[in-house]
Amino acid sequence: MKYEEIELGSVHETRAQLITTEDVIAFASDYDPQPMHTDPAFAEGGPFGGLIASGFHTMSIAWSLWMTHGVMEQDGQGGISLDDARWFAPTRPGDRIRARVTISERRLTTRGRGFIRMDFEVLDHDDSVLMSFSTTGLLARRADGLTPGDATPNPNTQQEH
Amino acid sequence: MKYEEIELGSVHETRAQLITTEDVIAFASDYDPQPMHTDPAFAEGGPFGGLIASGFHTMSIAWSLWMTHGVMEQDGQGGISLDDARWFAPTRPGDRIRARVTISERRLTTRGRGFIRMDFEVLDHDDSVLMSFSTTGLLARRADGLTPGDATPNPNTQQEH
Numbered sequence: 236m237k238y239e240e241i242e243l244g245s246v247h248e249t250r251a252q253l254i255t256t257e258d259v260i261a262f263a264s265d266y267d268p269q270p271m272h273t274d275p276a277f278a279e280g281g282p283f284g285g286l287i288a289s290g291f292h293t294m295s296i297a298w299s300l301w302m303t304h305g306v307m308e309q310d311g312q313g314g315i316s317l318d319d320a321r322w323f324a325p326t327r328p329g330d331r332i333r334a335r336v337t338i339s340e341r342r343l344t345t346r347g348r349g350f351i352r353m354d355f356e357v358l359d360h361d362d363s364v365l366m367s368f369s370t371t372g373l374l375a376r377r378a379d380g381l382t383p384g385d386a387t388p389n390p391n392t393q394q395e396h
Numbered sequence: 397m398k399y400e401e402i403e404l405g406s407v408h409e410t411r412a413q414l415i416t417t418e419d420v421i422a423f424a425s426d427y428d429p430q431p432m433h434t435d436p437a438f439a440e441g442g443p444f445g446g447l448i449a450s451g452f453h454t455m456s457i458a459w460s461l462w463m464t465h466g467v468m469e470q471d472g473q474g475g476i477s478l479d480d481a482r483w484f485a486p487t488r489p490g491d492r493i494r495a496r497v498t499i500s501e502r503r504l505t506t507r508g509r510g511f512i513r514m515d516f517e518v519l520d521h522d523d524s525v526l527m528s529f530s531t532t533g534l535l536a537r538r539a540d541g542l543t544p545g546d547a548t549p550n551p552n553t554q555q556e557h
Contacts, residue, residue: 265456265460266456266457266459266460267456267459267460267463268460268463268464268469269463269469269470269472270470271472271473271474281473282473282474282534283474287474290474290475290478291452291455291456291459294452294478295426295427295428295452295456296427298427298428298452299426299427299428299429302428302429302430303429308429308430309430309431311430311432312432312442312443313432313443313444313448313451313483313486314451314483315482315483316480316481316482316483317451317455317478317481317529318479318480318481319477319479320477320478320479320481320531321476321477322474322475322476322477325474368478370481373443
């Protein structure tokens with residue numbers, strides 16, 4: 236979906252994905268090899284009383300669910316920033332998690348590129364929020380620069396801020 | 397390394413890791429399936445003129461380099477937050493990247509747990525900073541609550557903020 240087609244304030248809810256013990260251990264073995272993520276026996280006696288997913292894993296799964304949601308995976312033009320990541324509760328094997336993504340900012344950059352901010356909540360099967368974060372990126376624009384429904388070219392096209 | 401043994405202001409530089417095309421495609425296929433990360437032919441004609449790693453991949457590699465650096469992988473007790481992630485330049489296949497980690501905050505929480513903030517810079521083989529971020533987590537404490545060199549128990553042990 237091009238920049239002109241994505242709506243400010245729109246809320247998108249992805250499908251849910253089941254997290255398995257094997258997923259948790261595979262990601263953490265490569266990217267977060269702490270025994271609370273990789274060693275079920277150690278994790279039983281650890282602070283969470285069982286194996287939990289790496290926080291980087293939960294965040295990356297949320298992003299992958301958004302990227303396969305059908306909105307922007309063909310038109311992303313790179314990430315700029317990520318802020319305000321907060322882990323409220325761990326993701327555990329057996330959880331089914333999904334992402335709720337709100338488009339909280341949408342504007343042209345000073346160089347006329349499409350900029351969007353996406354606020355994520357990661358929810359489990361009980362609708363508990365496991366984590367949240369916000370990330371901004373660039374999105375390809377329509378060749379004609381027209382927002383659907385506009386009769387004239389979008390005046391924001393020349394906007395400089 | 398326990399909370400009492402990690403020094404405020406200390407700077408830790410990890411080993412470097414070579415990023416391969418296979419690594420980039422494997423991570424992105426699971427967690428960031430945008431063609432700029434997964435399809436070399438598409439990426440050639442894309443905004444970066446070649447395949448680039450997912451930003452979540454670069455961040456996760458930096459964390460894994462820190463986790464295998466010998467400082468805290470046995471004593472981490474969970475992540476709290478991540479802020480101020482900024483992607484300045486893409487990670488490309490063939491880059492050798494490493495992390496420079498500064499301990500920028502270190503204190504006991506109101507419940508007497510060890511809290512540290514880690515400021516990351518991710519550098520390539522030319523010492524360019526590809527990205528930066530800050531993350532906070534909890535760290536296990538020494539059973540005796542003594543900072544090495546202290547003659548008496550750390551007065552901060554009872555601190556409540």
